[in-house]
Amino acid sequence: MTSRGSAQPGRAFRRGLYQRRLAIIFGLQLLAIVVACVLGFYDVMPKVAALAFIVLISGLSWLAARRLWVQVSRLARAVSDWDEQSTGLDGWRPDQLSRRTDADVATLANSLYAFANRIAGYNQRERNFTRDASHELRSPLTVIKMSADMLADDASLGEFGQRSVQRIKRSTREMEALVEALLILARESDNGLTEEDFIVNDVIRHELPDVMDMLEGRPITLELDEPARFALHGSPRVFAVLCWQLIRNACQQADGGTVVITVMPGVVTVTHRCDDSQSRPNRHGFELAIAQRISERFHWPLELQTHDGRRHIARIRFPESTPLPA
Known part of the structure; x- marks a missing residue:
């Protein structure tokens, strides 16, 4: 049969x-x-x-x-x-x-x-999502930023109002960094990301003003230590978003203290130091999860360490970096 x-x-x-x-x-x-x-x-x-x-x-x-x-x-x-x-x-x-x-x-x-x-x-839905989300999410954030800047220039706004405006501006900047990170991770491939040779130190310095604005009103000091300089080939925006997420995660570890960004040969370290009165239980939030996924996507190993409950270290290694003169 x-x-x-x-x-x-x-x-x-x-x-x-x-x-x-x-x-x-x-x-x-x-x-x-x-x-x-x-x-x-x-x-x-x-x-x-x-x-x-x-x-x-x-x-x-x-x-x-x-x-x-x-x-x-x-x-x-x-x-x-x-x-x-x-x-x-x-x-x-x-x-x-x-x-x-x-x-x-x-x-x-x-x-x-x-x-x-x-x-x-799936690829078609991915392209549609990243295109639509990029426009539909960024446009309202731009409007919020412009409105917050106009309110901040209003002399009739009281102290409480100014503090509220600063919180809005800070949250808007954090939302921009989050949207950028999610759009990067939403892509199955690296298509749409501009790759070029860039100097890590220059990108970090370019992002520092926005980071300082994000920390405005919080008792956190930001420092940049540059014992070395090196270059990478890739997307400078992806690198900047990765640093943003690690800094945001460091700021979640305590109510105050010092965040130090250190550039070593082929390594960038984000360290948060705080005293006993400022420390909190070790918190690994959404920012760190995004940073870990970016590091896995682009093959930049991420290491996390905590010393004495008061010193939190995030270390990113770049295996294909190019050393530059200090």
Whole structure:
């Protein structure tokens, strides 16, 4: 009784068709070899001719078996040449398969075709999300920043109002850094990120004013220590966002103290020092989770240390950095 497997609703493919054809090929080969040996043994056929016949039969069997493997080879090449931005595997739609296709091959082709379409759909949704979110989230933040700046210049605004405006501005800057980080992580690949050679020290110095504004009103001192200088090839914005998240995480560890950013050869360290009255239990929040994901995405190892409950250290290593003169 012939078993059948369905790789697509409404179409049936023979299961085990490849194995049966292979068994027939090697069965016929074995029969021909036995016949040639018997004829050669009884001198009905010259031994040289019998040997040549066996070689010929073996070659034909190999060609026949190789022909059976053609469909699998074609499918493997299609997967190897597949572009994940395309909608599917061309020529391997379930309705394009021959009815003589083995059920196992048809099932594999059907599954790969469905998987390719899911990946293509995912990539399209990713592009739509990053494009729309980039516009829809940044535009309101820009309006909030402009409105907060206008309110801060209003002389009639009292002390309480000024403090509220500063909190709005600080929260807006933190939200901008968070949106930038989430958009970076939302991308499956690095497409859309500008890569260039940049000096780490210069990027950190460029970001310091925004960091100082974020810390305004909090008893936290920010220091930059530069015993070394080095360059990287990559996205300076990604590097800046990573530093932002580590600084924000350091500021969550205590109500006050000193945050020191140290640039060493191939290493950037963010250290937070505080006294006993300012320290809190070690808190690893959302900022650190984002920093860890960025470090994994771009292969910049991140190490975390805590000493005596009052000194928190985040160390980022850059294996492919280029040293520069101090």
